[in-house]
Amino acid sequence: MTSERLTGRLAEIVGADQVLATASCAAYAVDDHVPKAIVFPGDAQELSKVMKCASSERLSVVPWGNGTQIGLGGIPARIDLVVGLKRLARIIDHKPGDLTATVEAGMLLREVQASLRPSGQFLPFDPIGYERATIGGILATNASGPWRQRYGTARDLVIGIRIVHADGTITKGGAKVVKNVSGYDINKLYVGSLGTLGIILEATFRLYPLPAVEHTWIALFPTGEPAACAVAQILHSTIVCTRVELLSSVAAQPVGRQAGCAFPEGTVAVAVSVGSVPEAVDAQIAAIGKLCRREGAVAGFLVEGSAQDSLWSAICNFSSASTDGRPWATLKASVLPTHVVDTIDHAETLARNIGLRSAAISEAACGIVRLYWRGAPGVTEPDLISIAKGIDELRHWVVRHGGSLIILSAPSAIKAAVDVWGPVGAALTLMRELKQQFDPFGCLSPGRFVGGI
Amino acid sequence: MEKRRIVQELAAIVGPEWVISDPDELTVYECDGMTYLEKAMPDVVVLPDNTEQVVAVVKLCGREQLPFLPRGAGTGLSGGAIAVAGGVIIGLNRMNRILEIDIPNQRAIVEPGLVNLALTQAIQDHGHYFAPDPASQAASSIGGNVAENAGGPHCLKYGTTTTHILGLEVVLASGAIVPIGGKTLDCPGYDLTGLFTGSEGTLGIATKVIVRLLPHAEAVKTLLASFHAIDAASEAVSEIIATGIIPSALEMMDRHIIRALEEWLHIGYPEGAGAVLLIELDGPAAEIEAQTKQIKQICDRCGALDLRIAKDEQERALLWRGRKGAVAAVGRITHEFYLQDGVVPRTTLPRVLREVEAIAERNALVIANVFHAGDGNLHPLICFDSRREGELQGAIAAGAEIMRLCLSVGGSITGEHGIGMEKIDFIPLMYSPDDLEAMRRVRAAFDRSSRCNPGKLLPSSRSCSETTISYRPHRVERDGLAQRY
């Protein structure tokens, strides 16, 4: 189908002002692949019709929330149409008494939080770039951040979902209740499926009450080892934390600057938040401070109020907040908590060998390590192929230690040289079968997922 | 004879002592915890010792085109482990080893036949426990917990089984061994672990389970609040949640249960109590101290008759004793009962419970309510006497009405027990043909042949013939291993 015919058919469904073509499409390129058209359906029915039209023409479709995580995923095999979800942006239902809310996929997380806050509730997501992320994007990428320590990830929070399938059929999974075992727990299948099985239309979440008080304790350590010991101690104690973050010395400096606290050169930082009633927060923060000192912390201080907000914002928005070098690749390693520090060290060595600096921010108690590989100040354009090799080498190390490593974002040339996802083993056959069942013509985000799905 | 040959081949795989084909011995396997709806005899039961043997058995079933199903302890309450289509039951009870305990990383790897409580017992010296706590935990297997995504009173705070499962080794109907998920979080690819959990034995056989372990909380406090009526108790439930407290358990019992318990165990509920709430808090001592105060105020505001706080472990056990004995107590005052399982948003509880009362009246029956109030998971006990004309039909009708009621407020037809055979004809009330089609695709991706636990979870054209639904104690209950609560 020609671009003109395509935009014409789409305009019939959504109105001409909700279709972009030709020149405007460049802004929606995925790994330099420019789509033929962008369409912004205004409701579920329009989205369904768009999908029906696209599938009848066997067009490849990539859903688009706000584009903050569009860098995640393999280089698309084809991309004809981008479906923008920004007009599907309402809270459909919020039941404060039930601590549940149903939200459309295109709504910004920030706006969801703003509308929940008056009832003292929130949706505990704080992934990278959360200020601009949409609900659908967070679910499709299974994005998470420091709060996962206490509240889990999308798989724990989504209780119901509505999906528009490749052929336009709309189905639901789950219900508006927190406990439900009728049929397969199909919500789990769509979360993290990166638009390869269907487009998420809306989701129902379990919400959490905002804690009465939340404080953060920061402890600084001379090296990673004692910092990791402190984290392990906390994890095995009766202290209940909302966030436990370990920042490598390379990351701690810029985060500290951003948050207005100066960390001495070379120190590793551990930031731990506790949220509860005031008495319990005070008691637990005191226990954390004591424990960190015992493990060899050289300094420790309490952060609260707006300083606390800027600290966590600096942590969650790390990549863009840094100014001492362009980010070349952002990686996510998932390892056992006991391997966090080794992973961080190993990544630093490998990055140094190719003239980069590796900054690590880690949900250490969960074993999640985000690595930001950036140019060292003063170093000119590094060689992308050696970066790809470095990533591959790091992945081998992580996999050998029982973990996995994915690329969260990187220039296309790097992605072309090293698989974004890494190996998934024998499960790949099953995943391909699922893809075949849900999208037999391979129209949904082809090539973006594991094993080229 | 065909069957003899197959039995011999199975014996060659697992050893003759681990194959059961004698009709008398097979009767143990003709039903599970759903003792009332339907029974069916498998052709043969095999008890493999390891994954390789499971694979060999499954491949043999493939070659012979035989249906098969996994079975753990057989305590499931929706008929999931019943061989409706005959064939081979693969019992996993011998595969009950703990393969790895990794306390530093708070993980364990176990075989599926391990009894839930045995894991917690094995790690308690390390100050950790396995959180899913179905009332059957002294008997049910971890594989069965995974397959049913079992809940329990404490899943209000800690989540159902799925929250605690990180990875599995699965044997598919094709005989392929597929490791899914892993010891680390966020494995790349589709969340097959999440999808498999709750799949009721229809997607394959779990042969290894990687679980998360939790450290014990600093302190625990158990409270019992009594009210004149259900409405006031429901209001207290809503207020507790609205204040931001997430109790580790929040259970309610109505006047029928209270009466039955008083007659039997003499727990000493206050005179005139029409509803009681069992509330458990756990966490940092300072937190539960403050929360206890808040709860006291809420209960006062809601007109509680009495609030009792357990002083020690002994009193705590006493307060739980009533809750744990609730279902058994009802068993003593009625000839038979039919245990339902449905979920509603908790704010609709007062309205839904009034409706349940009306359903009872319309069908001229008593319906007693004991349930996980914190997450809106109802367990109505529909009392009847099948010797009396029309009561059985009335009870079945009342059960269906309750399921419809749950759906009308946005809830679910099962919160813990699963669809299995029992609710296979009701799942279309909750999901549209297209919704069910998506689930069929999942099943087809795992098992094109549909030989893995056929006749469960997803409806076919086969219609269910309900004959009797009365409660009979399960073997584990007779043995005093577990109580329904």
Ligand SMILES: Cc1cc2nc3c(=O)[nH]c(=O)nc-3n(C[C@H](O)[C@H](O)[C@H](O)COP(=O)(O)OP(=O)(O)OC[C@H]3O[C@@H](n4cnc5c(N)ncnc54)[C@H](O)[C@@H]3O)c2cc1C
């Ligand atoms: C007294 C009593 C109290 C109970 N209390 C609760 C409760 O509080 N909460 C709750 O949720 N449930 C409860 N149950 C129900 C039941 O105990 C749970 O569903 C339990 O998880 C079933 O485990 P099982 O080992 O007995 O499984 P089985 O009954 O043997 O099997 C159940 C299903 O799981 C499948 N299965 C078993 N093993 C595997 C495997 N390895 N791989 C794949 N599939 C498998 C079977 O095919 C079947 O479909 C109770 C039951 C009784 C009798």
